[in-house]
Amino acid sequence: MRWCLLVFFSFVSTSLYTNERLWKDLDIVSEIDRSIREELPLLINYQLQGGYFAMPSARMAKDGIVGFGFSYLPPYQIYNLLFQYFGRLEITGNYWIYQGILEKHFGHLGFGDDAERAANLKVSLFKISDGIPFFSELAIGCNDFIGTKRFRSWYIVSTQTFKGYNLELTLGWGAGRIHGFFAGVGWTPFRNTLPLLQDITIAAEYDANNYKHHSDEHPEGREIKTRFNLGLQWKLFPGVHLSCSSIRGKDVAASIVVSYNLGDTKGVLPKVKDSLAYSAPLDTEPIGSLRSQKEVAQELSYAFQEQDLSVYQIVLIPRPKGKNDLWIKIINVRYRDQQVVRERVESVLAALTPSNVDNIFVIIEADGIPVYQYHFRTINLYRHRQRRLGKWELDAISPLQEASVKPNPFDSTMVYYRKKSIWLLTVRPTLRPYFGSSTGKFKYDVGFLVSPEGYLFNEIYYCISASYTIYSSAYNINACDFLNPSQLVNVRSDSIYFHLSNVFRVDNAYLQKSWNLGRGWYTRLAFGYFETAYTGVAWEALYYPVYANWAIGIEAATVLKRKYRGLGLTRKIRKLEGYCPIYVPYIGFQYFLNFYYRYRPLQIDGSISLGQFLAKDKGVRFELGRTFASGLRIGFWYTVTDGNDRINNHRYYDKGFSITFPLDIFMKKSSRTMVVYAMSAWLRDVGAKAKTGKELYPTIFSEKYTDSSEF
Numbered sequence: 145m146r147w148c149l150l151v152f153f154s155f156v157s158t159s160l161y162t163n164e165r166l167w168k169d170l171d172i173v174s175e176i177d178r179s180i181r182e183e184l185p186l187l188i189n190y191q192l193q194g195g196y197f198a199m200p201s202a203r204m205a206k207d208g209i210v211g212f213g214f215s216y217l218p219p220y221q222i223y224n225l226l227f228q229y230f231g232r233l234e235i236t237g238n239y240w241i242y243q244g245i246l247e248k249h250f251g252h253l254g255f256g257d258d259a260e261r262a263a264n265l266k267v268s269l270f271k272i273s274d275g276i277p278f279f280s281e282l283a284i285g286c287n288d289f290i291g292t293k294r295f296r297s298w299y300i301v302s303t304q305t306f307k308g309y310n311l312e313l314t315l316g317w318g319a320g321r322i323h324g325f326f327a328g329v330g331w332t333p334f335r336n337t338l339p340l341l342q343d344i345t346i347a348a349e350y351d352a353n354n355y356k357h358h359s360d361e362h363p364e365g366r367e368i369k370t371r372f373n374l375g376l377q378w379k380l381f382p383g384v385h386l387s388c389s390s391i392r393g394k395d396v397a398a399s400i401v402v403s404y405n406l407g408d409t410k411g412v413l414p415k416v417k418d419s420l421a422y423s424a425p426l427d428t429e430p431i432g433s434l435r436s437q438k439e440v441a442q443e444l445s446y447a448f449q450e451q452d453l454s455v456y457q458i459v460l461i462p463r464p465k466g467k468n469d470l471w472i473k474i475i476n477v478r479y480r481d482q483q484v485v486r487e488r489v490e491s492v493l494a495a496l497t498p499s500n501v502d503n504i505f506v507i508i509e510a511d512g513i514p515v516y517q518y519h520f521r522t523i524n525l526y527r528h529r530q531r532r533l534g535k536w537e538l539d540a541i542s543p544l545q546e547a548s549v550k551p552n553p554f555d556s557t558m559v560y561y562r563k564k565s566i567w568l569l570t571v572r573p574t575l576r577p578y579f580g581s582s583t584g585k586f587k588y589d590v591g592f593l594v595s596p597e598g599y600l601f602n603e604i605y606y607c608i609s610a611s612y613t614i615y616s617s618a619y620n621i622n623a624c625d626f627l628n629p630s631q632l633v634n635v636r637s638d639s640i641y642f643h644l645s646n647v648f649r650v651d652n653a654y655l656q657k658s659w660n661l662g663r664g665w666y667t668r669l670a671f672g673y674f675e676t677a678y679t680g681v682a683w684e685a686l687y688y689p690v691y692a693n694w695a696i697g698i699e700a701a702t703v704l705k706r707k708y709r710g711l712g713l714t715r716k717i718r719k720l721e722g723y724c725p726i727y728v729p730y731i732g733f734q735y736f737l738n739f740y741y742r743y744r745p746l747q748i749d750g751s752i753s754l755g756q757f758l759a760k761d762k763g764v765r766f767e768l769g770r771t772f773a774s775g776l777r778i779g780f781w782y783t784v785t786d787g788n789d790r791i792n793n794h795r796y797y798d799k800g801f802s803i804t805f806p807l808d809i810f811m812k813k814s815s816r817t818m819v820v821y822a823m824s825a826w827l828r829d830v831g832a833k834a835k836t837g838k839e840l841y842p843t844i845f846s847e848k849y850t851d852s853s854e855f
Contacts, residue, residue: 182307183272183305184305184307184310184311184312184330184332184335184345185332185335185343185345185377185379186203186204186205186379187201187203187312187328187330187345187347187377187387188213188377188385188387188399188401189201190215190217190222190224190387190397190399191215191222191224191236191238191262191264191287192211192213192215192224192225192226192236192238192401193226193234193236193264193266193285194234194266195328196314196328196330196347196348196349196373197347197349197351197373197375197387197389197391197397198217198349198351198353198373198391199314199316199322199326199327199328199349199350199351199352200266200283200285200299200301200316201283201301201303201312201314201316201328202268202280202281202282202283202301202302202303202314202316203281203303203312204228204231204232204234204266204268204283205226205228205234205403206228206231206405207228207230207231207407207408208228208405208406208407208408208409208772208773208774208776209226209228209403209404209405209406209407210226210227210228210403210404210405210406210407210776211224211225211226211401211402211403211404212224212225212226212401212402212403213225213226213385213399213400213401213402214399214400215397215398215399216397216398216399217391217397217399218243218364218365218391218394218395218396218397219242219243219244219362219364219365219395220240220241220242220243220362220365221240221241221243222238222239222240222241223238223239223241224236224237224238224239224401225237225238226401226403227778228407229770229778230746230770231268231271231273232267232268232271233265233266233267233268234264234265234266234267234268234285235263235264235265236263236264236266237261237262237263237264238260238261238262238263238264238288238295239259239260239261239262240259240260240261240262240294240295241257241258241259241585242257242258242259242260242362243257243362244257244364245257245258245362245363246258247259249582249626249627250582250583250626253582253583253626254582254583254584254620255581255582255583255584255585256584256585259585260288260291260292260294260295260360261290261291261580261825262287262288262290262291262293262294262295263288263289263290263291264285264286264287264288264289265285265286265289266283266284266285267283267284267285268281268282268283269282269283269284270282272305280302280303280304281302281303281304281305282300282301282302283300283301283302283303284298284299284300284301285297285298285299285300285301286298286299287299287320287321287322288321290799290825291825292792294360295321295360296320296321297318297319297320297321297322298318298319298320298322299316299317299318299319299322299326300316300317300318301314301315301316301317301326302314302315302316310331310332310333310335311329311330311331311332312329312330313327313328313329314327314328314329314349315327318352320354321353321354321358322352322353322354323352323353323354324352325350325352326349326350326351326352327349327350328347328348328349328350329347329348329349330345330346330347330377331345331346331347332344332345332346333346343378343379343380344376344377344378345376345377345378346376347374347375347376347377347389348372348373348374348375349372349373350371350372351371351372351373351391351392352371355367355368355392356368365392367392367394368392368393368394369392369393369394370392370393371392371393372393373389373390373391373392374389374390375387375388375389375390375397376388376389383402383403383404384400384401384402385399385400385401385402385403386398386399386400386401387399406772406774406776406809407772407773407774407776408772408773408774409774409809410774411774411808411809411810411811412809412810413810413811413812414812415808415811415812415813415814416812417812417813418452418813418814419450419451419452421451421487421488421491422447422450422451422488422491422492422495422496423491423495424495425495426495426496427443427495427496428495428496428497428498428499428526429498429499430498430499430500431460431468431498431500431501432500435498437460437557437559438559440458440496440498440559441458441559441560442560443496444458444472444492444493444496444560445458445560445562447492447495447496448474448489448492451488451491451492452477452478452479452814453474453475453476453478453485453488453489454474454475454476454477454562455472455473455474455560455562456473456474456475456509456561456562456563456564457471457472457473457550457558457560457561457562458470458471458472458473458558458559458560459471459472459550459551459556459557459558459559460556460557460559461551461555461556461557462555462556462557463502466500467500467501467502468498468500468501468502469501469502469503469504469505470497470501470503470504470505471505471507471548471550471551471556472504472505472506472507473507473509473514473550474489474506474507474508474509475508475509475510476508476510476816476847477816478813478814478815478816479814479816480775480806480814480816480846480849481849481850481851482847482848482849482850483850483851484814485508486518486539487535489506489518490520490525490528490538493506493520493522493525494525494526494528494529495529497522497525499522501522502521502522503519503520503521503522504518504519504520504522504525505517505518505519505548506518506519506520507547507548508547508847509547510843510844510846510847511605511656511658511838511843512599512603512604512605512656512657512658513658513659513660513666513668513840513843513844514547514660515547515660515843515844515847515848516544516545516546516547516690516847516848517544517545517546517547517548518542518544518545519542519545520542521541521542524538524541524542525538543691544690544691544848545690546662546663546664546689546690547660549662563602564598564599564602565598565599566598566599566600567596567598568596568597568598569594569595569596570593570594570595570596570597571592571593571594571595572592572593573590573591573592573593574589574590574591574592574593574611575588575589575590576588576589576590576643578618578621578640579823581618581621582621582622582626583620583621583622584617587616587617587618587621588616588617588618589613589615589616589617589618589643590613590614590615590616591611591612591613591614591615592611592612592614593609593610593611593651594609594610594611595607595608595609595610596608600655603657604655604656604657605655605656605657605658605838606653606654606655606656607652607653607654607656607837608650608652608653609650609651609652609653610648610649610650610651611648611649611651612647612648612649613643613644613647616643616644618640618643618644619644621640622640623637623638623639623640623641624637624638624720624723624725625637627792628790628791628792629720629722629723630720630789630828630829630830631719631720631721631788631789631790632719632759632761632787632789632828632829632830633717633718633719633728633730633759633760633829634717634718634719634720634829635677635705635717635732635758635759635829635832636677636758636827636828636829636832637827637828637829638718639676639677639827641708642676642677642706642708643676644708647709649676649709650673650711651673651675651676652672652673652674652675652676652835653672653673654670654671654672654673654674654837655670655671655672656668656669656670656671656837656838657669657670658838658840658843663689664687664688664689664690664692665685665686665687666685666686666687666688666840666844667683667684667685667686667840668682668683668684668837668838668840669681669682669683670682670683670836670837670838672837673706673711674703674834674835674836674837675834675835676706677705677706677834678703678704678705678706678732678834678835679703679704679706679713680701680702680703680704680732680834680836681701681702682699682700682701682836682837683699683700683701684697684698684699684700684836684839684840685697685698685699686738686840686841686844688740688840688841688844690848693741693742693743693744694739694740694741694742695738695739695740695841695844696737696738696739696740697737697738697740697840697841698735698736698737698738699735699736699738699836699839700733700734700735700736701732701733701734701735701834701836702731702732702733703731703732703733703734703758703834704731704732705717705730705732715729715730715731716728716729716730717729717730732758732834733756733760734755734756734757734758734833734834735755735756736753736754736755736756737753737754737755738751738752738753738841739751739752739753740841740845742845744850746770747770747771747772747773747851748768748769748770749768749769749770749771749845750766750767750768750769751765751766751767751841752764752765752766752767753765753767757783757785757787757830757831757832757833758829758832758833758834759787759829759830759832761785761786761787761830761831762785762786763783763784763785763786763787763831764783764784764785765781765782765783765784765798765831765833766781766782766783766784767779767780767781768780768781769802771804771849773851774806774809775804775806775808775809775818776803776804776805776806776809777802777803777804778801778802778803778804779801779802779803779804780799780800780801780802781798781799781800781801781802782797782798782799783797783798783799783830783831784797784831785797785798785830785831787829787830787831789828789829789830791826791828796826796828796830797830797831798824798825798826798828798830798831798832799824799825800822800823800824800825801822801823802820802821802822802823803820803821803822804818804819804820805818805819805820805821806818807819816846
């Protein structure tokens with residue numbers, strides 16, 4: 145008995161010791177994790193970079209942050225934009241205005257004060273979140289690397305934070321406008337104390353900008369009384385940042401920044417109007433006398449409609465021994481993530497598939513193209529509903545497949561059929577901005593657009609868009625560069641003539657038919673008015689296997705230039721000889737060999753297009769974009785061609801950026817509606833492409849898109 149008691153108490157003691165040790169270990173791990181994640185307030189300089197006032201630091205915002213800001217930095221005013229493209233890549237853009245200095249070439253025409261556009265990059269080489277908190281953060285950067293580069297600098301910078309003292313220190317070295325060593329310090333004395341004061345930071349820096357000897361500096365910004373700038377930064381509340389400081393010992397500078405994590409947001413408003421995944425009622429009664437084919441079709445179509453998935457065809461395929469298969473065609477107009485579509489399809493089928501159906505083939509169609517299919521065995525769906533088969537297991541045994549063709553009508557029965565809408569009308573306001581005109585820094589058009597679209601004969605897609613400009617401040621913009629007129633045929637640089645005030649115009653009116661040829665091959669044919677400037681005929685073929693991260697395609701189009709008003713066409717196009725316009729015969733012909741690739745872990749997609757552009761210049765266009773979890777996509781492109789376009793005696797290559805913004809960020813319901821905005825660094829004729837309808841790769845890519853968090 146004594147031995148039993150001894151063994152029992154030893155076991156209890158060991159268990160208590162083990163449990164106590166385990167909790168202590170968990171506390172240690174939690175403390176280490178908290179220490180790594182806990183950060184001092186991020187300080188932001190007047191160029192919207194992680195920094196102090198005029199100098200940068202090695203720190204940067206969180207992945208997915210988009211910010212807008214304004215800085216009053218005498219003698220400049222700066223409008224700023226931030227894209228935190230990755231956790232280690234900070235991209236900022238600045239629009240510097242030289243106060244009181246007219247632009248020397250066309251300031252008198254209405255442009256006003258001189259201005260400079262700048263783009264900046266900063267790359268983090270080491271961050272505290274890498275897991276070694278006592279190491280300094282380290283980054284390299286380049287300011288104003290595009291354009292005239294008046295404020296160009298290269299630098300390397302290191303920042304060390306001392307959280308126990310609420311202190312951060314920075315030391316760096318630069319070349320260019322930032323000349324030599326610079327330093328910064330920030331102290332947040334009330335951190336974790338008073339709510340209104342805990343994010344106030346007292347900051348100082350040693351300013352290494354070469355104000356006196358930098359040739360492009362504002363004349364009033366050259367005098368320096370001291371290189372030490374002192375001030376305050378205050379994170380007023382999440383998303384709003386204020387700062388104020390001395391600058392050069394001469395003036396007082398200030399800035400305001402508004403930012404939001406558009407990359408990771410699930411939306412400003414919760415998606416309370418999204419229906420829950422289907423769960424009840426359950427009905428697995430076999431097709432027969434108690435449950436007819438028509439009843440099965442109605443139950444499935446209504447259930448899918450509640451899930452915001454539209455069923456267009458249900459075909460019953462009889463099999464031996466009283467068994468059947470179902471072939472269902474669905475169009476998804478609501479959800480961006482393919483996994484969300486899959487889960488909702490599974491929930492409906494698991495609850496409503498008749499027990500004498502062995503297999504279900506679900507085809508997902510987009511823009512008239514069957515893109516892919518799911519193939520489920522009914523028994524696996526039942527097991528999944530009963531939690532005997534996990535999500536990952538079901539995904540593994542029922543992967544995406546190439547879309548199958550519609551079953552032979554002689555061997556099957558159509559139990560449900562719905563025609564595609566022949567008429568869907570969209571009415572929305574329009575705003576078209578113009579930047580950098582010789583008669584003003586910012587011009588715009590406002591109006592509205594009416595766009596009917598649909599399907600003819602249930603197969604041929606059509607789209608018509610007509611717009612009316614109510615007001616335009618761009619009436620006095622000249623469609624010819626004041627200093628560097630394009631000497632190529634004017635395929636793009638005369639675009640302003642299509643957007644004059646009080647003009648009703650048909651922006652596009654075209655027909656398109658697309659086919660899935662099977663085994664990953666797709667093709668399309670389009671004809672009509674593709675855009676405001678061009679009409680023509682286009683053909684495209686694409687090879688994009690269902691589970692591939694890559695695709696390859698070929699496209700060609702012949703187009704004619706439209707007249708500036710009405711629907712008329714012209715075979716003459718403007719070309720400048722010096723500043724003198726002549727009109728030369730023109731039939732546009734563009735063709736491209738396209739390569740596409742998507743790197744899922746980082747949600748990066750890119751493309752390379754080789755071929756001939758509208759101005760008959762030949763070359764290659766590179767594009768790279770990242771799609772965030774929210775649906776926001778930010779992309780950049782760069783084009784190299786043999787078109788010898790000159791700007792300020794330097795050869796120009798077309799480049800720019802695009803933003804695809806999901807509107808459901810501000811909605812209570814999921815939506816696939818996007819607003820797309822793209823802007824070139826300069827509106828030129830080199831590297832120009834005409835639109836040719838709905839391209840195959842974006843259509844298929846958007847249907848197959850799945851957030852990387854699923855992997």
